[in-house]
Amino acid sequence: MLPPFDYHRPASLAEALFLLASLPGTKKILAGGTDLVPALRRGDLSPDHVVSLSQLAGMREIKEDKGFIRIGALVTFSRLAEFPLFLKGPYKLLAEAALQVGGPQVRNQGTIGGNIVNASPAGDLLPPLTALEARVRVCRQGGERVLPLAGFLTGPGRTCIHPEEILAEVDFPALPERAAGSFVKLGRRNSLAISRISLAAIVIRGEGGIVEEARLALGAVAPVPIRARKAEALLRGRKPSPALLEEAVAAISETVADSLGDRPSAPYKRAAVRGVAREALIKADPRFASGGC
Amino acid sequence: MTGQADGKMPAVSSVIGRSCPRVDGADKVTGSALFAADRRMEGMLYARVLRSTVPHAVLRRIDAEAARAVPGVAAVYTAADIPGENRVGIIVKDEPVLVDDRIRRVGDPLALVVAGNEQALAAAMSEIEVFYEELPAVFSPEEAMAGGAPAIHGQGNIQSVTRIVRGDVDSALKEARAVISRRYTTQMVEHAYLEPEAGLAAVVDGLVTIWVSTQNPHYDRREVARVLGIGQNRVRVVQSPTGGGFGGKLDISVQCLLGLAAWKTGRPVRMVYSREESMAASPKRHPCVIDYTSACDGDGRLLAVKVKIVGDTGAYASYGPATLKRAAVHATGPYEVPNVFIESYCVYTNNPTAGAMRGFGVPQVAFAHESQMDLLAGALGLDPFTIRLRNCFRPGGVTATGQRLLHSVGIKETIDRARAKAEELGMLEGKR
Amino acid sequence: MKPFRFRATVNGRPVDLPVDPRRRLLDVLREDLGLTGTKEGCGEGECGACTVLLDGRPVNACLVLAPEAAGCDITTIEGVAVEGRLHPIQEAFLEAGAVQCGYCTPGMILAAKALLDKDPRPTDQAIKTAVSGNLCRCTGYVKIVKAVRLAAARLAREEGAV
Numbered sequence: 001m002l003p004p005f006d007y008h009r010p011a012s013l014a015e016a017l018f019l020l021a022s023l024p025g026t027k028k029i030l031a032g033g034t035d036l037v038p039a040l041r042r043g044d045l046s047p048d049h050v051v052s053l054s055q056l057a058g059m060r061e062i063k064e065d066k067g068f069i070r071i072g073a074l075v076t077f078s079r080l081a082e083f084p085l086f087l088k089g090p091y092k093l094l095a096e097a098a099l100q101v102g103g104p105q106v107r108n109q110g111t112i113g114g115n116i117v118n119a120s121p122a123g124d125l126l127p128p129l130t131a132l133e134a135r136v137r138v139c140r141q142g143g144e145r146v147l148p149l150a151g152f153l154t155g156p157g158r159t160c161i162h163p164e165e166i167l168a169e170v171d172f173p174a175l176p177e178r179a180a181g182s183f184v185k186l187g188r189r190n191s192l193a194i195s196r197i198s199l200a201a202i203v204i205r206g207e208g209g210i211v212e213e214a215r216l217a218l219g220a221v222a223p224v225p226i227r228a229r230k231a232e233a234l235l236r237g238r239k240p241s242p243a244l245l246e247e248a249v250a251a252i253s254e255t256v257a258d259s260l261g262d263r264p265s266a267p268y269k270r271a272a273v274r275g276v277a278r279e280a281l282i283k284a285d286p287r288f289a290s291g292g293c
Numbered sequence: 294m295t296g297q298a299d300g301k302m303p304a305v306s307s308v309i310g311r312s313c314p315r316v317d318g319a320d321k322v323t324g325s326a327l328f329a330a331d332r333r334m335e336g337m338l339y340a341r342v343l344r345s346t347v348p349h350a351v352l353r354r355i356d357a358e359a360a361r362a363v364p365g366v367a368a369v370y371t372a373a374d375i376p377g378e379n380r381v382g383i384i385v386k387d388e389p390v391l392v393d394d395r396i397r398r399v400g401d402p403l404a405l406v407v408a409g410n411e412q413a414l415a416a417a418m419s420e421i422e423v424f425y426e427e428l429p430a431v432f433s434p435e436e437a438m439a440g441g442a443p444a445i446h447g448q449g450n451i452q453s454v455t456r457i458v459r460g461d462v463d464s465a466l467k468e469a470r471a472v473i474s475r476r477y478t479t480q481m482v483e484h485a486y487l488e489p490e491a492g493l494a495a496v497v498d499g500l501v502t503i504w505v506s507t508q509n510p511h512y513d514r515r516e517v518a519r520v521l522g523i524g525q526n527r528v529r530v531v532q533s534p535t536g537g538g539f540g541g542k543l544d545i546s547v548q549c550l551l552g553l554a555a556w557k558t559g560r561p562v563r564m565v566y567s568r569e570e571s572m573a574a575s576p577k578r579h580p581c582v583i584d585y586t587s588a589c590d591g592d593g594r595l596l597a598v599k600v601k602i603v604g605d606t607g608a609y610a611s612y613g614p615a616t617l618k619r620a621a622v623h624a625t626g627p628y629e630v631p632n633v634f635i636e637s638y639c640v641y642t643n644n645p646t647a648g649a650m651r652g653f654g655v656p657q658v659a660f661a662h663e664s665q666m667d668l669l670a671g672a673l674g675l676d677p678f679t680i681r682l683r684n685c686f687r688p689g690g691v692t693a694t695g696q697r698l699l700h701s702v703g704i705k706e707t708i709d710r711a712r713a714k715a716e717e718l719g720m721l722e723g724k725r
Numbered sequence: 726m727k728p729f730r731f732r733a734t735v736n737g738r739p740v741d742l743p744v745d746p747r748r749r750l751l752d753v754l755r756e757d758l759g760l761t762g763t764k765e766g767c768g769e770g771e772c773g774a775c776t777v778l779l780d781g782r783p784v785n786a787c788l789v790l791a792p793e794a795a796g797c798d799i800t801t802i803e804g805v806a807v808e809g810r811l812h813p814i815q816e817a818f819l820e821a822g823a824v825q826c827g828y829c830t831p832g833m834i835l836a837a838k839a840l841l842d843k844d845p846r847p848t849d850q851a852i853k854t855a856v857s858g859n860l861c862r863c864t865g866y867v868k869i870v871k872a873v874r875l876a877a878a879r880l881a882r883e884e885g886a887v
């Protein structure tokens with residue numbers, strides 16, 4: 001049995017927001033429960049109220065709309081991994097990341113909204129969403145705000161959401177066809193493993209086969225996902241080749257080194273990120289392995 | 294079974310050498326097999342044990358009055374409530390069912406709460422007050438063996454020593470072409486059987502009857518009888534389907550606590566460990582520090598090995614003395630060595646107890662002796678298969694303990710086949 | 726805490742009972758409904774011993790608050806055999822030696838069932854992925870994968886025969 005709390009199951013977003021605004025005491029939102037239920041069981045949290053989002057079907061949708069891809073906060077990892085738009089092309093990194101979370105059971109329950117609000121440094125959707133330059137839409141009774149994910153995540157396990165707010169949706173601008181994405185995760189084993197390091201890569205090809213833009217987001221090497229800016233700058237305007245790959249890999253490793261300083265995991269991660277980076281870049285653009293066009 | 298009255302094996306067995314369905318298979322695939330935690334009885338109570346949070350302390354007093362007053366609580370028992378002997382252990386009776394004098398590890402059982410429901414149980418647990426005086430603790434066996442270390446069981450911390458001596462190691466070392474000395478350390482390992490410890494006890498027709506997840510029902514029965522101070526004929530232990538053990542369910546877990554609770558309350562009592570409690574309370578694989586010296590001649594033939602093994606058995610002996618003896622006996626591996634000096638120590642510390650686990654001391658030394666063989670092969674420029682084949686036991690060979698191997702010895706064939714398979718899989722390419 | 730009215734379909738039968746909403750689906754199945762085939766190995770989503778199917782998808786019943794499963798179609802291991810006849814997956818687990826201690830078995834079988842219901846001809850990789858949320862400490866998984874493969878072949882043959 002979990003610690004005492006009152007359980008609420010609002011039928012609409014409006015009702016949920018009303019409950020959150022009006023209930024006295026501490027409250028927690030329940031989505032898939034894969035982070036919340038273990039925390040309740042351990043006694044890490046003992047809210048007075050638990051507000052379940054399970055009836056809010058509207059938050060389970062994925063839409064393409066006016067140049068944006070919009071994902072409801074209750075979309076599960078399994079749904080992301082199966083959604084046709086994410087199976088190939090530029091958004092593949094989302095499906096790849098979703099498919100590497102936990103095991104099938106956790107993927108069937110866990111949600112994108114929970115992954116974001118839980119804000120674990122090893123949260124696997126955070127690097128891809130960072131690379132996609134995602135924004136979050138956060139609702140409260142009588143209003144909402146939209147802010148970039150990068151500003152929303154404030155530290156390990158911390159975001160700037162208020163207890164009476166609900167993360168309703170995540171969106172990001174559509175990418176051109178000539179963009180490709182990949183996600184590579186290093187865990188201690190293949191499944192049910194928390195990321196030790198991860199890298200989400202998006203490479204947008206420009207005219208003449210050059211890299212018009214590269215976006216590289218690292219997971220589990222800082223309190224929140226970080227962009228490998230040095231490597232991104234160095235790739236811009238150049239043609240992918242094995243030599244360029246090695247330059248980029250070295251720059252990514254430097255970013256990891258700067259971020260981790262003298263933390264105990266630094267020597268391992270500095271080295272290990274090289275393999276992760278090579279794999280991710282080659283998956284995003286095979287010319288990093290072979291040169292050619 | 295088709296056994297014969299004259300004791301001879303039947304010409305054709307209905308089971309040996311054939312694939313047979315498991316007797317309990319159908320129940321397990323349909324979910325109808327009743328594991329211990331699946332059992333319930335009319336009027337059943339629930340039990341949980343309060344465990345120590347410090348590794349070494351003198352226990353002064355346990356105040357359970359407030360816990361007893363929690364509505365729904367049937368009883369809170371401490372060491373004083375144990376009618377018989379408050380010490381159990383398969384080899385050495387050194388482990389209390391409920392601590393009476395001294396706490397020796399984090400996770401030592403202090404007080405047993407019995408209640409009508411889980412909420413009352415949880416509430417009562419948090420009402421118990423434990424008064425103790427912390428003592429300096431020791432977490433490494435080397436420190437524990439040193440002079441002046443806190444004595445965990447009254448005397449020195451060396452629980453047992455095994456020595457195996459054959460031939461003259463020191464002279465052999467002088468004649469050797471290659472000598473390799475290394476230190477190997479192996480870690481503590483949790484069995485992590487998928488089913489946490491669980492049991493249900495009730496007094497049935499005057500018999501304390503315990504259905505329990507265990508590998509050792511006969512031993513359990515003896516211990517429950519001793520702890521309750523009653524004859525073994527009044528205790529019945531029924532092994533439930535057991536969700537893995539791997540050696541870790543050879544020791545006492547819930548048995549004596551459940552026996553006590555059922556005997557005293559006269560009601561059925563169930564106790565199920567959480568995964569966390571299972572990890573905290575159960576015995577582990579012995580972490581070992583192994584100093585290993587091997588010597589061979591120019592052909593790679595072993596002349597001598599000298600081994601010192603120190604095993605950390607934690608707070609209680611459990612199967613430690615036997616495990617460390619087994620480690621010593623197998624320290625030469627499957628190789629014939631004319632000159633041997635092996636010493637193996639089983640040492641108390643304030644770490645979690647280490648006991649039996651698959652291989653029983655052998656995996657630890659295997660890591661050492663096989664690493665040594667590779668290093669010797671490297672030093673002499675020999676192929677790792679060759680050096681092993683040159684030294685491995687054959688029928689007629691003599692082990693370090695003087696046992697002559699008269700019948701089948703499978704190591705040569707095993708190496709030959711492993712090599713053939715590795716070749717087939719292309720695993721040896723570029724390795725020679 | 727006021728009880729929650731838990732209405733759902735469990736193994737094809739409707740259930741309707743009051744539950745404390747702080748209890749997990751696992752507790753309601755095991756304690757209120759007596760369906761003890763669903764096991765608890767860790768209580769935190771790591772082992773898959775508590776796997777049940779919610780609307781056909783495997784989930785860990787230890788991570789689901791009971792009221793969250795209200796209105797769902799729930800399948801536990803007790804609902805896999807039909808009228809006392811073992812399901813081909815159950816038969817295959819027995820034949821392939823995929824059952825040892827049996828504690829992981831109910832969860833494994835449900836994970837396998839969810840796979841084969843969706844993908845009747847899975848690759849070995851798909852089988853491994855399907856059971857990757859279920860720990861087995863006894864078998865080493867090889868025979869479990871073999872059993873699922875065997876079950877898939879049998880089911881395909883049964884299909885073909887119809």
Ligand SMILES: Cc1cc2nc3c(=O)[nH]c(=O)nc-3n(C[C@H](O)[C@H](O)[C@H](O)COP(=O)(O)OP(=O)(O)OC[C@H]3O[C@@H](n4cnc5c(N)ncnc54)[C@H](O)[C@@H]3O)c2cc1C
Nearest residue numbers: 029031032033034035036102111113114115123124167770
């Ligand atoms: C066995 C296991 C393995 C795991 N492996 C991984 C892994 O490999 N990678 C990984 O990234 N994660 C992993 N996780 C963590 C977890 O599954 C994810 O973080 C998941 O995304 C959480 O989503 P949820 O819907 O279950 O969130 P919940 O547990 O329901 O909620 C998590 C937190 O977010 C809040 N919240 C949820 N939704 C909203 C919302 N819409 N608005 C406002 N607040 C909200 C909750 O109040 C809570 O604080 C694992 C978990 C388990 C149990």
Ligand code: FES
Nearest residue numbers: 766767768773787
């Ligand atoms: S008990 Fe639910 S996953 Fe282990």
Ligand code: FES
Nearest residue numbers: 826829861862863
């Ligand atoms: S058969 Fe024992 S855990 Fe799988």
